[in-house]
Amino acid sequence: MANAIDRRPGRLGRFLRSLLLPVAAILIALAIGAVAMWAFGDDPLVAYRGLWSGAFGDARALARTVRKMVPLIFTGLSVAVAFKAGLFNIGAAGQFLMGTVAATAVGISFPGMPAPLHVSLALLAGVVGGLVWGLIPGLLKVYTGAHEVIVTIMLNYVAALLAGWTVYAGGTEGQSPGPLWDPTARAVSESPDILESARLPLFFDPAYRLHAGVLLALAVVVFIWWLIYRTTIGFEIRTVGLNLKAARYAGMRVAWTVVFTMGIAGILAGLAGAIETLGVNWKFAPEFGGQVGFDGITVALLGQTHPFGIVLAAFLFGALDAGAARMQFESGVAQDIIQVIQALVLAFVAAPTLIRLLFRMEAEEFEVTTISQTWGGGSG
């Protein structure tokens, strides 16, 4: 049992301190949300009570929260792993979509394949889809110096258009439909349902739709934690992210590390897409798109880019998503306020100085996540 460096003194204190910023960000965002509701003549108390019962009120609500949490864990990890290497992966949305499309393609094919094999193959397809979409910005950065932020943003558009095309219903003027389109859906652009054999197993009451992806998510969290904090590869990733020159000095393969990290980031987001398809949606339609990809950025920052923090952050965001409908139903406040609150959380975690000023904290007692270091390409 060797984790001496993490068992360092004052660890609890540092842990509690690391909660300071996220908790403050959430409380302030909720408070601003409340003020907004109140200003428009709604009762924030009723709204938040609705939100609460929609997210935690009964077993079904809780299951909904957990279900919403799963993809956020993956995309949050995707963004966080890239952060560790000093890379800003805005591309989780596109990687997610590529994972979705690839898993759908496998899921609607191969009738008669045994379920375990079919599920694994579909998941693997999602992994490959995300991997490709993650490797492209990594390779472009290393070989041409193209900044990953620009490349991933562009790839998000490419992925959205590509994914849309695969289920395109065809035009009235005879444009041919996409390869994954379901002809029985007539004018609707969507894929057919995936085969039973490709669906993730459900547990508890099937009505809760709690799928095996939850377990996979937790396993991946532990794996990523191990990779980042307990392996030489993780040490290299973190060193590259913290001090590029020191990484070169120490003999690390910087270019390889950048490509590897973006590959992992892509795989994680791609897995999110595959799991959503095989566990929740059972088909692909363009509107099952990449909001979770973007929410991954907030979740990663809110979770302080630590795998376990990300689970907490994803749980919170999952709860907000899960409770939104109930809130609207009970209080009449439009669900969209939830997205406003989520955006405010992002604003506060991304701009820690704001919080620091609000609470007059001293710089030395405050750890800041560096978002992205700028460095030219061709390194290593």
Added chain:
Amino acid sequence: MDTREPILEVRDITKVFPGVVANNRVHLELYPGEILGLLGENGAGKSTLMNIIYGLYRPTEGEIRVRGRPVTMHSPKDAIALGIGMVHQHFQLVPVMSVVDNVMLGSESIRGPFLDREAVARRIQEIASRYSLEVDPYAIVEDLPVGVRQRVEIIKALYREADILILDEPTSVLTPQEIQGLFQIMDLLRRQGKAIIFITHKLKEVLHIADRIVVLRRGEVVGEADPQTASQASLAAMMVGREVMLVVEKGPASPGPVVLEVEGLEAVNDLGEPALRGVSLQVRAGEILGVAGVQGNGQTELVEVITGLRPATGGRLRIAGQDMTRASPRQITDRGQSCHVPEDRHAYGMVGAYPVAYNLVLNTYYRPPFAQGLTIQEEAIAEHARRLVAEYDVRTPSIYTRAGSLSGGNQQKLVVAREFSRPIQLLIAAQPTRGIDVGSIEFIHQQIVAKRDQGVAVLLVSYELDEIMALSDRIAVMYQGQILDVLPAEEATRERLGLLMAGVHPQEHTAAGLST
């Protein structure tokens, strides 16, 4: 001196960091028109005290008075408003911005909603000519030599009308010429009535420029000295609490086979200009080859090429007979069994956000016992760290402390400890004692000589002639990307080296009236 009013009084200041008392009931007075030299070992609390005066840290206890009035500062903004300026041990300029923009950053001379760049540039020029601090206001900071960057820092402080100027180890990054320039500026400022606190580890410098010397040890003021009567030895003893040998003792070298061999090496600098123009040299096992020269004559690039950090554009590099011209840094450390104390410890030598323990395995983390297969062995890393911290006297609250929070000199000791603790045949040390206190210099110099005596080949690059002369068995002088001459240490007089460093070819020395 009590007839004058102190402009700054530090009363009973205590500062506690987790695990360290950095300042313990410190008293200090500063008078207008004086230069106060502040001495102390690495980690004695000098920078911490200055950061408190500059409003960066809040003291745990105690009081600061400026012009007789007690003040509370929440940030450097408050300190600046009180007329306090500081030039940090590590510069705080934004490299990609111009001098004007850097000076304007965070200061209040913004008229209306728009920035008035011309007005600021004019004031910069006014200040520059008044204190003879030449600088082009529109130059981009990253293009400027270190000495000029420092001038920008001083201008920034003077622009904000500082009467109290804190200079934290300003000379450790400067060439001797630049240091002379800085001293002239400091003298001028003193005569204009400014009060200056000057921190340095070079005893010669305080004796030369300071009006009064205060010594800190382990967070406490242990005494005051008068530069008129104090000597280097007495100051050193006061700082460290024991006698310090200011000159290393070493016997004659017994050189063995050639370990490092460089032939016709060529390379370009970051701007793509030729920096090495055919460098050839050899270092044998059991000898110290010192590379002397004015900073910027290709020494940095030479070390980078030898350590695999910069590609050679021509020539050959061999370590123990193996061709290493295109080798990676990892191959050079592994196969070449070499180690490297880098010139710029912040850029290369360490990861400030990592704990001390990780920094001590920065380039061996993948080897057993620090890793088994893929997994990092934290226990072994911690064990190793505890041993080195004790052996090299790195003053740190624990091995888990962030390396970036160590004092400047202790960061350097950390790097030295890591590099010296591996079994090696080649030691490449660039500025190994930059920012280190006299006691630790003694220790590191002894270590270098010990390595030599164990048969290690040592390439020592230093801009300090004293260091080169104290350690080297042979001395190579670099000038404009070439080795002008290599002299045995016995023949290397200050004058000869000085001429070579100025680019005068060895054949011309007799003409210049020197003979051997």
